[in-house]
Amino acid sequence: MALLKCRPRRRAGFILAVAAGLAAGSTAAASQCSADSRHWRFDDAGEGRGFAHVQLQRGAAVPAEDPLHPGNQVARLTAGPKQKGKVGKADYVHRFQPLQAGSVVLMQARFYFPPGTPLNSLILMDLECASCGLDTNPGVRLYLRRGMLRVDRSKIGIKQAFLPSVPHMMAAGVWHELSWQVTLGAGEQGRSVVRLDGEVVSDARGTTVLTQEVVSRHMDVAVQEQADRFQVGVTANSNPQTVELLLDDVRFCQL
Numbered sequence: 001m002a003l004l005k006c007r008p009r010r011r012a013g014f015i016l017a018v019a020a021g022l023a024a025g026s027t028a029a030a031s032q033c034s035a036d037s038r039h040w041r042f043d044d045a046g047e048g049r050g051f052a053h054v055q056l057q058r059g060a061a062v063p064a065e066d067p068l069h070p071g072n073q074v075a076r077l078t079a080g081p082k083q084k085g086k087v088g089k090a091d092y093v094h095r096f097q098p099l100q101a102g103s104v105v106l107m108q109a110r111f112y113f114p115p116g117t118p119l120n121s122l123i124l125m126d127l128e129c130a131s132c133g134l135d136t137n138p139g140v141r142l143y144l145r146r147g148m149l150r151v152d153r154s155k156i157g158i159k160q161a162f163l164p165s166v167p168h169m170m171a172a173g174v175w176h177e178l179s180w181q182v183t184l185g186a187g188e189q190g191r192s193v194v195r196l197d198g199e200v201v202s203d204a205r206g207t208t209v210l211t212q213e214v215v216s217r218h219m220d221v222a223v224q225e226q227a228d229r230f231q232v233g234v235t236a237n238s239n240p241q242t243v244e245l246l247l248d249d250v251r252f253c254q255l
Contacts, residue, residue, distance in 0.1 A: 033252070034253065040249075042063065052093050057086065057089035058083070059078055059090030061091075062075070066248070067246075075233075077091065077247055078090055078234075078244045079236075091126075092231065092247075093231050096229070098227070099226055099227050100184065101189060104182070104255040105127060105230075105254055106252070106254075106255055107232070108252075109232050110176065110178070111245055111246070112174070113172040113244075114246070118239050120147070121238035122144040122236070123142065123143050123235040124143075124144055125142040125178075126140075127139050127230055129209075129226055129229065131228050132224045132225075133221055136155060137155070139156065139209075139227060140153055140155070140208050141236075144170060147169035148168075149170070149196060149201055157218070160206075162202055170196065177195075178195070181255070185208060186213070188205050188206070190205065190209065
């Protein structure tokens with residue numbers, strides 16, 4: 001009888017282990033955009049490099065040679081210092097059809113910071129909305145603070161950021177692969193997963209899109225709960241000095 005009691009438990013454990021393995025495999029598969037997704041390599045001569053818009057505020061975006069891999073052309077983005085309350089900007093903008101709650105978006109890029117670059121107070125990616133009903137382009141932003149990545153949610157009315165859970169820091173003089181997967185949603189339906197060089201440094205659940213509930217606390221305005229714009233580069237430089245970075249292999253896809 002003891003053996004009969006043990007066998008179901010082993011069977012259940014085996015099933016759970018298989019299920020966990022399958023779940024892990026599906027998560028890993030979702031960490032990369034497919035080959036037919038939007039992909040920008042910066043090796044064409046177009047002014048906007050295939051993006052809808054180049055956003056510059058005391059900034060510049062020009063082609064450059066990869067310092068570590070001669071022959072590879074990348075983008076050099078330079079954003080001026082914060083002055084009179086206005087940040088410096090140098091980034092590329094991709095517009096897409098509005099996505100509502102439940103949509104899963106994956107954004108990827110390679111970043112290189114030249115030696116001497118301050119790895120602090122820089123926003124590297126934005127997932128926002130230009131058609132929500134507010135002129136502030138509300139959304140979530142991937143923020144570099146003291147070398148570590150966090151997700152700022154202040155533009156959707158939430159003070160609490162998604163903080164890093166792993167002490168993996170970005171460094172100057174090397175290429176970093178950055179991946180940010182966002183599930184649009186309110187409360188526990190929202191999720192943000194940040195990977196740095198393949199390692200998950202932040203995996204958090206919480207609101208990731210502007211909601212009518214939050215807006216109604218402050219004003220009587222109807223808004224759309226959606227996202228329709230992706231920005232990548234130096235989307236904001238709050239440092240007192242000019243900041244430069246190199247950008248390559250940008251990808252965007254809906255999972």
